[in-house]
Every structure is written in C-alpha cells, then in structure tokens.
Amino acid sequence: MGAPPRSADDPVDHAAMRELVEGVLAWHRPEERKLPWRTPGTTPWGILLSEVMAQQTQADRVAERWVQLIQRFPDPATMADAAPAEVIDLWVGLGYNRRAVNLHRAAVVMVEQHDGEVPDDLDGLLSLPGIGPYTARAVLAFAFDRDVVPVDTNVARIVARHSGRVLDRSDAQVLADGAVRWGRGALAAAALMDLGATTCRARTPACDRCPVASTCSWAGGPEEDPAGRGAHRPRPQGRFEGSARQARGRIIAAARAGRLPHDAAVELAGEHGVGVLDALVADGLVVRDGEGFALPGARGKSRRGVRDRED
Secondary structure, eight states: OOOBBBOSSSSHHHHEEEEEEEEHHOOOGGGGGGOOSSTTOOOOHHHHHHHHTSSSSSHHHHHHHHHHHHHHOOSSHHHHOOOOHHHOOOOOTSOOHEEEHHHHHHHHHHHHHTTTTTOOOOOHHHHTOHHHHHHHHHHHHHOOOOOOOOOOOOHHHHHHHHHOOOOOHHHEEEHHTTTTTTTTTHHHHHHHHHHHHHHHSSSSGGGGTTTTGGOOOOOTOSSOOOOGTTTSSSOOOOOOSSSHHHHHHHHHHHHHTOEEEEHHHHHHHGGHHHHHHHHHHHHHSOOTTTTTTOTTTOOSSOSSSSOOOOO
C-alpha cells in the first residue's frame, strides 16, 4: 500500500490546479457530447431548467425531456402561469418529482421578485426554491460565464485525485474556482464535467488516456484513491423495490390519471401507510381533494399513461 492521501490542511499547489484546468480545456471537444442546452442561444432559464433536471438524473436521460419542457415552458412566466400538475405530468419518468414542484415555485418567485428573469447573482439564485450551491454555480457558469466551477461528484473526483487530497465540499469548491481564469467559467465547467463523465470515472478510471495524467498526484497509482473518501463520495441509494420512493411514485402516477380515492391511495402506499400520503401533501406533490387525492391544480383526467417511477 502506498502513501495515504494528503489531508485538506496540506499546502495546495495552485499552479498545478490551474495547469489541470488548462490541460482539460485543451483536450475538450464540447461538440462530441451533444446536449441540447449547450447549443448557442439557450437562455438562462433553459440552463436553469437543465440543471434542475440533471440534479439526480443522468444527462442523457434528461435531453429529450428537456426539449419537451422548454417548448412548453419557454420562460419562467409561462411555467408560473401553469398549474403545478402540468409540470409534474411532464416530469414523471425523470424521478424525484418534488424537483418539478420546486421548479414551479422558483418560476413564481422569478416572476414576482425578479421581473420574470433568472437571477444572475449567487444570493439571488440560492433564494429560489430547490436551488442549492451546486445548481446556483452551474447557472452562473453556463448561463452567465462567471468564473466559478459547479462542483458535482465528477468534478470533485478530478480535483481530489489531481491534488492528492481528501476534500470536503467547501475545499473542493475553493480549489476548483481558484483554477479558472477570467471569462472561462462555462468552458472550464463543461470540460471538467465531461472528463469526469467519460474518463476520470469513479470505479473504472481510464488513466491511460487522461489528458492530465502526467500532472495528476494519483493517476491510478497504488496509493489510496483520494476520491474514495470525502464529502463528494457517491452515496449508494437504498433499494427501490418495496421502498417508500416506489410507493410515492405509484401514488403520483395514479393521481395523474384522475382523482385518486383515499382507500385506493392507502392501498398503493402499502406497508408505508398514510405517512407516505402526508409526506406527498407536505411536499406539494398531491393535494387532498374531498375524500381523495389529486395533483395540485389538476383539471380533468390526464391523457398520458400511468407509469410507476420513483419520486
């Protein structure tokens, strides 16, 4: 076993971090990873929409649905005017449906407090429902080309391995931001994300074809992988089959098809009981409608088929 990773308190070679970004930028070919929101002319709203959709869903799964959503809701005002039920209806299949509710709430806030525009500062973005530090920085980088790098699991892994350090969330963010030169935030963020998605992978890193392997402190060596620990290490999800997530998804899917009687909802909740229904109401995903449940603001019966997906 080789030497252990350096701690977060060890000195940082900032020049090496800048060299990392420059090396990845020279390697990057953005046209090779075709994502619809990377096309010229995508609005800040389109970027925000893509980032919320990709929070817990792979980008390739997001792409087709993003086109549908941006066509239906081309700006925050259009979404704010729609019923939450319509946003949820278009969202089902992406998973974690509470993101759809938060997105609708964020659109309302943008209309009421930001003249229908996406805020272009960190505090304004963080004030929106469902927008955390990563998503806010992603919007700043990709929509406004600010000198920040949104640190997701992929980027954190690259920074940890290249620096040879076990990093917490704030350390990884500071190192990544400090390596970006003026006016290159969007390019640097996309390049690092694509390297992490295609080459510097978690379980099967392709160090033999990594463009910055020569300056990486780890590079697949015998030492402990610095990315194996720390705040950004991926956390395995619990089992889906029989979980509360599955029950929630079944209830939402049934509510999409029309008003769901209380007894039927309880049956779908199964062993998880009425607590699942109470949680769905608290999250704004369903409303109690007389003696049953419905999507918030739903009018009539959905024409879409019922799908059993987690929320």
